[in-house]
Amino acid sequence: MGDLGRGVLYPDEQAAFVELDRRAPRAELARFVEFYWHVRWNVAEPYETKVLSHPNVHLVFEEPAPYVYGVHRSLFVRRLEGRGQVLGVKFRPGWFRPFIDVAVSELADRRVPAEEFFGPAVEDVCRAVLKADGPDEMIALAEGFLLPRLPEPDPVAEEVAGMVERIVARPALFRVDQAAEALHVSTRTLQRLFAEYVGASPKWVMRRARLHEAAARADQGDDVDWAALADELGYCDQSHLIRDFTATVGVPPARYARS
Known part of the structure; x- marks a missing residue:
């Protein structure tokens, strides 16, 4: 298993x-x-x-x-x-x-x-x-x-895959303009490429990367310093992390960790 x-x-x-x-x-x-x-x-x-x-x-x-x-x-x-x-x-x-x-x-x-x-x-x-x-x-x-x-190789698809990989590896990225700057493209270009090739917006990908990290920390079974994690992931405060997590998962992160 x-x-x-x-x-x-x-x-x-x-x-x-x-x-x-x-x-x-x-x-x-x-x-x-x-x-x-x-x-x-x-x-x-x-x-x-x-x-x-x-x-x-x-x-x-x-x-x-x-x-x-x-x-x-x-x-x-x-x-x-x-x-x-x-x-x-x-x-x-x-x-x-x-x-x-x-x-x-x-x-x-x-x-x-x-x-x-x-x-x-x-x-x-x-x-x-x-x-x-x-x-x-x-x-x-x-x-x-x-x-x-298999279709012909698409160099744009490869470029976009690399963009997603870089965003996911940096869950503290919080704003689309930050991601666009890190990827050396305009905000509009990034949004267009993600709509065409990914099927979700850059903002969604960044938010989901943060939630994956928060859930992974909770799943480790150790006590989590939620305030420190919120800061690490770029949230303005712990309450922002809790609201974001609860809105998607359905329960606050601390309760999820105890489940």
């Missing part, structure tokens, strides 16, 4: 009945795919898993059909029942744009049938993936489907 990963809320609770396996893509796909994730669960009672999503688009092989999930800008909640499994393809930020004919912002907060982007063949692949014997075979089938459908 692996680490459930940054962004998954209440990881200790979920680890009791959710298994997560993450695998790196083969070299030919590494430009496009960040990693594959395989989730298997077994719950006696329905359970809602909650995730602070990342600025990524996912292709998910699941029942009853495969879907493409755009960036989910609020708290992502999924109801788990009985036993089941899914296989997800997590595309690198910006790198789903070359697969489609619209701005990635059109997918924000949406779940779209994968057939709209990959044609009817994706339905057959999904059925085969979910019948496969373990993650290795599932991933091999997914990669066999994606490889002949």
Whole structure:
């Protein structure tokens, strides 16, 4: 059973009945795919898993059909029942744009049938993936489907992926103009690129990076100096951090840490 990963809320609770396996893509796909994730669960009672999503688009092989999930800008909640499994393809930020004919912002907060982007063949692949014997075979089938459908490399997508990586690595960035200056572009250019390639605004990406860091600190199980963390993350004070965290997660950070 692996680490459930940054962004998954209440990881200790979920680890009791959710298994997560993450695998790196083969070299030919590494430009496009960040990693594959395989989730298997077994719950006696329905359970809602909650995730602070990342600025990524996912292709998910699941029942009853495969879907493409755009960036989910609020708290992502999924109801788990009985036993089941899914296989997800997590595309690198910006790198789903070359697969489609619209701005990635059109997918924000949406779940779209994968057939709209990959044609009817994706339905057959999904059925085969979910019948496969373990993650290795599932991933091999997914990669066999994606490889002949890869678009041409997009230098702008690579540039945007680097921008997201730099912002996420600096959760104390608080204003869009700060990020634009650090990335050597204008504020308007940064906002346009993120709408076109990421599917979420630079402000959202910066805010989500702060919330990921706050949740990760809470999940460590140690006492957290929330005032010091608020200062470290660029908030004007502890109350600002608490309001931001509560607005998205639903409970204050101290209460979340005790859960």
